[in-house]
Amino acid sequence: MEVLQRTYRKVSGDLIKKIKAEPGGEAISRCYQCGTCAASCIVHTYRKDFNPRLIIRKAVLGVENVLDSIEPWYCAVCYLCNERCPRDVKPATILMAIKNVAAKEGKIPPAFKVINENVLEIGRLFDIDEFTNFLREDLGLPAIESIDREEINKLISGTRFEKLKEGGKR
Amino acid sequence: MSEAYLYFPGCNIPYRERGYEVSARAVAEKLGIELMDKPFTCCGINVEPIDEFASLLYSARNIAIAEEEGMDLVTLCNGCYKTLKVANERLKNDENLRNEVNKKLMILGREVKGDIEVKHFLDIIVDKIDDDVIVKKVKVRVAPHIGCHAQRPSEYVDFGADIKIDRILELVGSTSLKYKDKDKCCGAPLLALSEEMGMTIANNKLTNMKEAGAELIVTMCPFCQVSLDTLQVKIESDFGEKYDIPSIYITQILGIALGIPYENLGIEENKTNPEKVFKKDL
Missing domain, CATH: 1.20.1050.140 (Glutathione S-transferase Yfyf (Class Pi); Chain A, domain 2)
Structure with a gap:
């Protein structure tokens, strides 16, 4: 438990409150640091800095601002830890809550902005243009219709997601 | 109706x-x-x-x-x-x-x-398939990759995908292999953030499939297929491995067994070529 042996400065007292306000966030207080999540995690196997147990510990103690860290974004959201957690903390869901709190503060890794550029504008990850529809027709597949952009705008108007259009800051 | x-x-x-x-x-x-x-x-x-x-x-x-x-x-x-x-x-x-x-x-x-x-x-096709509709047996050793989100989170998502894919492979005439970390992620969700990390995880999966003696990979998710099919050649060159295990969709192997012509199953859209696996049967 290296985190307990080091000296950390408390940096973020209200982080835990913010996490608990997100869906599934309350469960963070049940964590007793057994490490089943890290032991189950395929990402942790290859990236030791990605450690769900340690991220949760730092968030609970408020000893390091996990919102400034890239690590929560390394979760593949495979949910294996959620299945195995003996305290039903649902670590992947906690990490999703942490990412949402970070996003509220405008802290979104560029890759996550890029993949959402099209989702914001046209409603989908990839633009199915005339060329793609031509390839589809060639395979006997029906054309994919584009979605009314005005409907997408209305759907997300007033949400935090919509703010990404202005560079991700509130 | x-x-x-x-x-x-x-x-x-x-x-x-x-x-x-x-x-x-x-x-x-x-x-x-x-x-x-x-x-x-x-x-x-x-x-x-x-x-x-x-x-x-x-x-x-x-x-x-x-x-x-x-x-x-x-x-x-x-x-x-x-x-x-x-x-x-x-x-x-x-x-x-x-x-x-x-x-x-x-x-x-x-x-x-x-x-x-x-x-x-x-889930909607498995009960419609029985020995009567299978017209061609495909005898290959298959490593099925079910993918995370057909199994988890299990409080919402649990239709027995692993049993159902095995049932289809059995009817098709294939052997479904068990392999290490079968239930784990394919790596695809990480590709946008770190291609290297995504491919490292996919490489792990391909290694485990190879060790189990897989001749063919069968997937049921486009993200998993990107990891195991689209990126397989790049993974081989980046990691210095040799796999050469074609990866196809469950609907493609099933389609062959249902007697749908090979060329009508979009198999040429895949990046790996499974022809050598099917040659003995077609």
């Missing part, structure tokens, strides 16, 4: 994994399942880490369209399946949440009432 569903294509399949769609539509036709099309958005999965509520709005709009048609939604992609299934169950069971979402949908003239189901394509 034939069975009909609204087909939810998602983002990946219509754009870059069209072979899955071609084979699924051919299999559906063969089994008497009608698939209808509507203009759907992203399921919402990409939005989730940034804005959980906005993600739910994307899901809800898609669900509302299915409700307008009075039809269940069927997906080929595990990611879409998980996202829409979880959203649908949450909206059905949480009236406050449903009201909050409907306030937004109302502006679009739409509403979620909670009266349709979200299903994975594998």
